[in-house]
Amino acid sequence: MGSKLSLKAIEILLIVFVVVVPDLIIFSIVYNDVGTSLSNQLYADAKNNVQMLNDNITQFINEDTYAINAVSKQLSGGDLSKKQSVQDLLSQVPKSHASINAVTVGNNQGQYVRSPQAVLANKVNHETWYKQAMANPGKIIITPPFISTLDHKLTIVMAKSTPDGKAAVGMDVDISSLQKIVKKVSVGKNGYAFLLDAKGIWIADPIAKTGSKANPDLINPLSKNKAGMMQDPEKGKNNTIFYSTNSLTGWKIGGVMANKDVSAVVNPLLYKIILIAAALLIVFSSLALYYILRRIIKPLEHFVVLFSKISGGDLTHKIGDEINVNREFAKLGLFANQMIDKLKVLMEKITQKSEMLAASSEELSASTEENKATSDEIANSIQAIASEAGESSAKIEGTKKSSSAISKELVVISDKAITLDQASVTTVQKVGNGQQSLEKASNQMSHIKETHSQVSATLDELMNQVDNIGKMNSLIDEIAAQTHLLSLNAAIEAARAGEEGKGFAVVADEIRKLAKESADSTKQISEVVHSIQEKSSAVLKSMESGTIEIEKGINTVHQTGQSFVEIQDSMNTVSSEVTDVTHSIKTITGEVENVNVALVSIAELASVASENSENVSAATEEQSAAMEEVAGSATTLSTMADELQQLVAVFKVSD
Numbered sequence: 001m002g003s004k005l006s007l008k009a010i011e012i013l014l015i016v017f018v019v020v021v022p023d024l025i026i027f028s029i030v031y032n033d034v035g036t037s038l039s040n041q042l043y044a045d046a047k048n049n050v051q052m053l054n055d056n057i058t059q060f061i062n063e064d065t066y067a068i069n070a071v072s073k074q075l076s077g078g079d080l081s082k083k084q085s086v087q088d089l090l091s092q093v094p095k096s097h098a099s100i101n102a103v104t105v106g107n108n109q110g111q112y113v114r115s116p117q118a119v120l121a122n123k124v125n126h127e128t129w130y131k132q133a134m135a136n137p138g139k140i141i142i143t144p145p146f147i148s149t150l151d152h153k154l155t156i157v158m159a160k161s162t163p164d165g166k167a168a169v170g171m172d173v174d175i176s177s178l179q180k181i182v183k184k185v186s187v188g189k190n191g192y193a194f195l196l197d198a199k200g201i202w203i204a205d206p207i208a209k210t211g212s213k214a215n216p217d218l219i220n221p222l223s224k225n226k227a228g229m230m231q232d233p234e235k236g237k238n239n240t241i242f243y244s245t246n247s248l249t250g251w252k253i254g255g256v257m258a259n260k261d262v263s264a265v266v267n268p269l270l271y272k273i274i275l276i277a278a279a280l281l282i283v284f285s286s287l288a289l290y291y292i293l294r295r296i297i298k299p300l301e302h303f304v305v306l307f308s309k310i311s312g313g314d315l316t317h318k319i320g321d322e323i324n325v326n327r328e329f330a331k332l333g334l335f336a337n338q339m340i341d342k343l344k345v346l347m348e349k350i351t352q353k354s355e356m357l358a359a360s361s362e363e364l365s366a367s368t369e370e371n372k373a374t375s376d377e378i379a380n381s382i383q384a385i386a387s388e389a390g391e392s393s394a395k396i397e398g399t400k401k402s403s404s405a406i407s408k409e410l411v412v413i414s415d416k417a418i419t420l421d422q423a424s425v426t427t428v429q430k431v432g433n434g435q436q437s438l439e440k441a442s443n444q445m446s447h448i449k450e451t452h453s454q455v456s457a458t459l460d461e462l463m464n465q466v467d468n469i470g471k472m473n474s475l476i477d478e479i480a481a482q483t484h485l486l487s488l489n490a491a492i493e494a495a496r497a498g499e500e501g502k503g504f505a506v507v508a509d510e511i512r513k514l515a516k517e518s519a520d521s522t523k524q525i526s527e528v529v530h531s532i533q534e535k536s537s538a539v540l541k542s543m544e545s546g547t548i549e550i551e552k553g554i555n556t557v558h559q560t561g562q563s564f565v566e567i568q569d570s571m572n573t574v575s576s577e578v579t580d581v582t583h584s585i586k587t588i589t590g591e592v593e594n595v596n597v598a599l600v601s602i603a604e605l606a607s608v609a610s611e612n613s614e615n616v617s618a619a620t621e622e623q624s625a626a627m628e629e630v631a632g633s634a635t636t637l638s639t640m641a642d643e644l645q646q647l648v649a650v651f652k653v654s655d
Contacts, residue, residue: 043240046191047255048517049193050193050255051244053181053193057248057253058248059503059507060175060177064171068158069140069160071103072160072163075169080106083113094115101153101173102114102172103169103170103171107124107167108134108167128143129159129168134161134168138160141158142157144156144199145211148172148174150172154176155174156172157171157172175203178195182194182203187242190260191256191257191261192256193255194254195251195252195253196251198249198251198252202214226244228242238259239256239258241255241257242255243255306319315343315344319333319336357644477522
């Protein structure tokens, strides 16, 4: 018994496993879903920034592409004899395109014209850009970046052959503005963007030196795919790189996101969830503990104290109004008080009857003594009763029969006492069953409380999440729709503008892409909402489980009521048996009276039977023996009455 858990310990364990553990699981799932959603959103923003930088580079190159296409068309034929007119044409290009520092046109004979005028170190047809342009007629080639000798800025050469293939035009394009754009791009709070050419040379990076070769551990993964994401090989899991490839130049545009930026967004959510979870767990656990202690444990302690006193024989105490915390305990207290009242009445009746039995046995003993004395007197008067010896013998025989009847009744009394003892044992067992039923009722009620607390916490949290996400989703969807309409209008206007609206058309197309990506984001958010709704369904299942537990609690309390009904029946059995004992005692009293009458007749006959002295003497001896047996039976009956009084004396029925 000492190793069994108390109700308080069981209550705490139930609170832990039914309230704390499910709540922790739910909060973990919510945190994981929301944290993943926020991380994906940050990653999507980083990808968008990289794509926007890629689009800016494409737009930058396309602006200069228009210029080189126009110049190559006008210089078709490869005739550079009119250098001044060619010089004038070339000088107009840097004026209209700020990024173009110089323009050079050359032919296969090595003739060239350059604006601004300068002497080339090598023959024009030996220049790398010239060879590549002539080798790829009609296509614009872009050289790797280099530091210009004119302004010491990072420069590329865009070159294209003339339509007739007799000459090639090369333009020195200053890409330092691209470096500035790259530096301005922010990826998260602590991240940055970088730009590598097709051969892995740094064009722009806040850490690496421009023009230096990138680490092969970085170049090799980037070269495998046109776009994607990877871990920073130099900083491991601390940074995540998002990259794409520019279709015109083959350059690698990358965005480095510091994972601590993701943590900075997700961790506050984690802290809030932990605080909310801890607060809710403390509140609900405290309420559950207080409710169970006050509404179940304390009333049960009153019952334990009461039944311990009853088991010790003290029937002076009853259950008061302090256990009327609910209808079941109130009924249980009423039944217990009724049981105590009936036990009191039973013990009082047994006490009274045992006292009467003791008095009757004493009277019987006194009567037998008197009868024995009378027999002695008869022995002294044998001569007087000799004539009536035959009749005296018959009377004495009747006395023996009466004694036998007394003996039988004593056996009946013994059997009734045994039955009373068995009924008492049965009563104790029923009380034990009642206590077990109470324990079951306690467990079921505590489970009901905890289950509904869990449901309340889960529904509140999930409904708040659904409302917030729904509002965000609606707002983003509206913005995406409006942006899409604006992009369509812009594309229409650009089409109307013709050649001058091509740049504007590119911007409109990018706006349309951005709107599409925003719409995709709203779809992801809808998936998150759907996930939360599934968890709401799980909570509803928990409520159904709580209903089943309530039904179990009702059945358990019903069983408790039946146990106490059986206790009452057992008490009724004891009362009935005691009544039978009373009747048996009355029967004994009647038989003793018959003995007295018989003895009186014997005395009268003895005075007449004087002549039959020998026969009367023998009869007198037999009568003395019978009287001794009666005296022994009376003594035994008196002893049994005393023992019965001692058993009843254990019970205290009044203060």
